[in-house]
Amino acid sequence: MDSMQRQYEEGLLAWWGVILRGSKESDGPGEAMVLREMKKRSADFYNLLPECKDLDSLNRLKGEFVGRDGSHAAKLMDRLKTAPKEQKRDLGAAINGLKQGWEEGLKTRQAELGAAKKDLNALADRWDPSLPPPVPARGALHPLNRLMDRLVEVFRPLGFHVEEGPEVETEAHNFDGLNIPEDHSARASSDTFYLAAHPDLLLRTHTSPVQVRTLLRVAPELGTRGGIRFLAPGRVYRKDEIDPTHSPMFHQVEGMLVGHGIGMQHLKGTLEYALRALFGPHTEIRLRPSYFPFVEPGCEVDVSCPLCGAAGCRVCKGSGWVEILGAGLIHPNVLTYAGIDPTVWSGWAFGMGVERMAMMLSQTPDLRLFFENDQRFLQAMGGLD
């Protein structure tokens, strides 16, 4: 670039001399005007030249200044037609010199801009396919969304659709409708975020209020539609300080099925299908008794460790099993709250923590990575389908 700049300046000086000399020797008003015009155009040209960032704009500049018709150089020449012979010769030489300088500038600039192109042409002759090619920009889905999408995909063939609900919820939907006692510690402001201007509103602590909303909505038509089965993926909030294993916001996927004569066998059958679809056909599942207020019986579900094939590893602490979700048969109080007769209808529900599962499957050491959104993490963990 520096050498090019020097070249422009040298060219300028060389021809400026001619122009100045000419101006000293002449006194006609026409000559002075032409010289002024030359000075102005030349200044314009050298201002515009470095602005040309591609061959298109360079060609336009070329047309504007040295083109055969209508260019500045051509117009200057035109003005010489009426000049006296002596002036015609001197000025003509000066204008030609100026034009030559422009052309050289254009050529140099073109060489610079075209360097890549030229090399490309050479490359095309002896193409090295191992040269890194231009690749389209690649984004990524977030790993948590990807995992939730996958779960939806797994349950779709069984007739499950997706239900969603708001994150700002009422106590009724988040607690009352789920058979959670009025004095349950989860309702305390030490566990749950409440809104200042709306003391009755909170940030949902699980995706279960979507159950309540959905059951309330479909209760009148449950018979005609033949029960309901759905997943409820979403963001939930609990008042946990941020650390490697806790976050005040995280994701859950809730599953629910209501029908006639639904029992634990249907829960087991569905989860076996889904977890095999997720982790592979040789996956085993194990139900263990547990307790959640909104189900009865309740259970924890373990899956044979997908990382070691149940041989025992660090993740499954050598047991061959990892806990994957909580589930159970819908508590009759939950159905009754929604206006569904528990002597006619029954069902099951499960809920799983998406981050927990993602961390387990990916061996991500720190929960906070999922919310830092470093593109390197997202590329590696989320990617595209």
Place this chain on the structure above:
Amino acid sequence: MWIERKALAAEIPAAAGLDTRRLCETLAALGFPVDGVAAREGTEALDVDITANRGDAMSHRGLARELAAKLQQPLAPLEASPAVEGAPGIDVRLETPACPVYSTAILELGMGDTPLEVQAFLLALESTPKRLPAVDASNELLHRFGHPTHAFDADRIRGAVAIRWARAGETLTTLDGVTRTLVAQDLVIADASGPIALAGVMGGDGTKVTEATRRVLLESAWFDPKTVRATARRHSLHTDASHRFGRGADPAMAPVARDLLVDRLRAWCGARLMGAWTVGSAPVAGAPVPLTETLLARVAGEPLSLAEAADALRRLGCSVDVETGGLRVIPPTWRHDLSIPEDLAEEVLRLRGYEHIPSVLPPLEGPPEPLSPSYLQRQRLARRLAHLGFHQTVTYGFISPEADVAFAAPGNPAEGRTLVNPLGQEYSVLRGSLLPSLRAAAEQNLRQGAREVRLFELAPTYASAPQGPVERFTLGMAWGGILDGEDYLSPARPVREADLSGIAQELGWDRLPEVRSLGEGLFGFELTVSELPPAEARVIPAFRPFSRFPAVERDLSLLVDLGQAYGALAAAMKAALPLDTLQDLRCVDVFRSKGLPEGRQAWLMRMRFQADRTLVGEEVDGWVAAALAAAESLGAKLRA
């Protein structure tokens, strides 16, 4: 909860024959997973996870009872020599049903220390022996048998004892040295001077047993679980006792635990029983719960015999009548969690083992429902953006008020979206815009050395409204840094506003996108997802014919004022052109340089014409002239 293996085996001898792994598996299969095993004091301690509904299992005896039922092995007999009850040594009055039974005794303490094996037992459970037999014995009983008891220094009690509601404003200094102001919902043990203990939670400092204590008053009672939970929460005082009373202790254990305590003090320090008595009586067993054969079969997934179910429930301590088609079950005094038929069905399955539950796919009873258009739209949007090079982010829904106010819409005050109990000021407002979070994530990426950052988030934003925040699914995007230049074909350039506008347009946003500057060379844009055009409802759109004749392209280089609005000029030119042949009109380049007249810029406008015939040069010239005339009417000039 810590469980010491030898103490467990003392309650159920069969447990001694199980290796640790098998013991842990058996406990887990009963609903009590073991989180860890620690070697301590020459023995093994198991960290057993007990769910909130099973207060009865919060002791060695409690878990032994479960193991005995599962393994069908006998429990060790409970060896307590019943104290002969006599006249009250101190007047004890029960003033509320929240304490229906209160067994007590007065003992004169002798000399002696807590036995070493008991000290080791407590240490194995991470409990420090106090070397005060009355205190350590009470503590040992709690862990071994699950029933909390308490010992007062009898000589420091003034007058009669009452179990009553506190008077609002009364104070009590508890054993932890904290002076607490009580409310009328706190149940207390009180003497003539005022409260001397928070019932079921913690004793008082003024009547505590010390080395100087000569006589103790023992307490073994039953307190209402709800009352104990409320008091523990109110005073943030969660103790071993409050955990057990709060989940429901066994009222029948009140006199038994008293006797066990008396036995220990006699044995450990030669204490002399001065008198034992019980005030009130344990509440009578609850109403019987029915369990029909039908419900049991439905829950279990296969028909189970009533005899098997009755046997399982009896092993758990229930009294069971077998009737036609079902059972009539009275749960034992320690099981407060068995109140509906489903609870009983669970017990039967639990003892049977969940591994025996069959695996069946539920039949479809009706047609499945499609995924909602809104959900599908967001799914497609996310995929689309990922394919356009954007990275999906997940950020918290709450941000700082300062970050929020910079981007939230003017009519969306933060007051209606503010949390009363945030984790901190920086997480206190439900965000009115996704851009602050995206800006933070983008800046973090650039700081970490990212050459280009391209992020998006699909999440609700919140708008304050009288009835509470309204949530709208919002798409936010941030783009900044250096674009391209990473291979030999594409030149590098900084990301510009227009790049985001282009994405908005690509997504179908039909208004002028309001791209915001998020910082040096970083741009953001957000839109409400529902305002994007919905996905085509038809599976395949209707056929639109297209021309197979060659298209003609013409460029016009126009000098226009720097303030000229492009939209107006393009619209004027379009209006002058035949719409049936004009395929496209767009500005393909902009020049702003010193070489142009002051205050002017040059736009290179490209027009593309196509029709169902070959276009003639002259007619195209005519159109271009008309477009130029239209542009000139707005002050544009053909660039020379």
